[in-house]
Amino acid sequence: MTQLFNFIIEGFTSPGSAVMWMILLLGFIILAIVIERFWFLFIKCGTGSGSFMAGISKYLKAGDYEKAIKYSSSMNTPLAKAVTAIMKKRGQSSKQVQKGVDEVFLTEGPKVTRNISIINIMANLSTMLGLTGTIFGLMMAFNAIANIPAAQKAAALASGIAVAMSTTLFGLLVALPSLFAQGLLSQKSDRVMEEMDEKTTKLINLIEE
Numbered sequence: 001m002t003q004l005f006n007f008i009i010e011g012f013t014s015p016g017s018a019v020m021w022m023i024l025l026l027g028f029i030i031l032a033i034v035i036e037r038f039w040f041l042f043i044k045c046g047t048g049s050g051s052f053m054a055g056i057s058k059y060l061k062a063g064d065y066e067k068a069i070k071y072s073s074s075m076n077t078p079l080a081k082a083v084t085a086i087m088k089k090r091g092q093s094s095k096q097v098q099k100g101v102d103e104v105f106l107t108e109g110p111k112v113t114r115n116i117s118i119i120n121i122m123a124n125l126s127t128m129l130g131l132t133g134t135i136f137g138l139m140m141a142f143n144a145i146a147n148i149p150a151a152q153k154a155a156a157l158a159s160g161i162a163v164a165m166s167t168t169l170f171g172l173l174v175a176l177p178s179l180f181a182q183g184l185l186s187q188k189s190d191r192v193m194e195e196m197d198e199k200t201t202k203l204i205n206l207i208e209e
Contacts, residue, residue, distance in 0.1 A: 008173075011166030015140065015159065019133035019167045026126045027174040033115050034181045041188045045077055045112070053199055056083060060206065065090060078108035078192065082200045090207050101200050108196075112189050116182060123178035130171020137164025 011020045052075060059068035065087060072084040085100040140160030 008166060008170055010162070011170060014163050014166060016133045016136055016163035016167045019129050019136070020170055023126050023129050023167070023170050023174055026122050026129070027178075030119055030122050030126075030174070030178045030181075033119055034178075034185070037115060037119075037185045041112070041185060041192060045079070045192045046188065049077075049079055049195060049199070052077075052080065053083075053203075056203070057206075078104070078112060079196050079199060081108055082196055083203060086200060086203050086207065094204070097204055101204070105196070109193060112192050116185050116189060119178055119182040119185070123175040123182065126171045126174040126178070128171075130168045130175075133167020133171070134164040137161060137167065140164075 008020075011017065014020075052072075055071055056068055059065070059071060069084060069087045072080045072087060074080075082101055082104040085104045086097055089097040089100045137160045140163060143160070
């Protein structure tokens with residue numbers, strides 16, 4: 001692992017350093033997006049939904065709709081906003097209630113899926129940048145074979161190969177965990193939307209009974 005780390009560090013001082021820095025910048029952008037999305041999906045939207053719906057159910061069973069609306073309005077999550085829309089439309093036609101829910105889905109749905117696809121794009125870009133460095137390194141190696149004096153040929157050839165390998169490796173080290181994170185976040189965002197759909201449907205059926 002230490003040797004791998006040293007190899008990557010050396011890439012930042014090699015002729016392919018520009019590519020290495022661009023990959024590193026992409027890595028930091030991806031990391032920022034993953035942290036923000038993880039907090040939003042797994043912490044803000046992914047915890048407490050069960051207790052929230054239990055609280056709503058308790059108020060509804062007691063017939064205290066005002067407290068139910070106040071409670072749901074105090075929670076700044078997509079599910080809570082959908083529940084608030086349903087409660088405020090209580091007593092209106094099913095079509096009006098569903099319209100209110102659809103409006104929440106239209107505004108909150110993009111917030112749930114926001115920036116997840118960008119992770120995939122940036123992961124692919126980091127791979128492509130790594131391959132660009134590979135081509136540059138191979139060009140250096142071929143130039144060493146063709147044009148560099150024999151005494152300097154070995155060092156120039158080794159430098160070109162090092163550029164090719166370090167940029168490719170670093171690009172893949174950024175891309176692989178990024179794609180894994182993107183898959184997890186995409187799956188979680190789907191579950192959040194499915195949970196919203198399930199719980200809002202059940203709530204609509206409950207208040208219409």
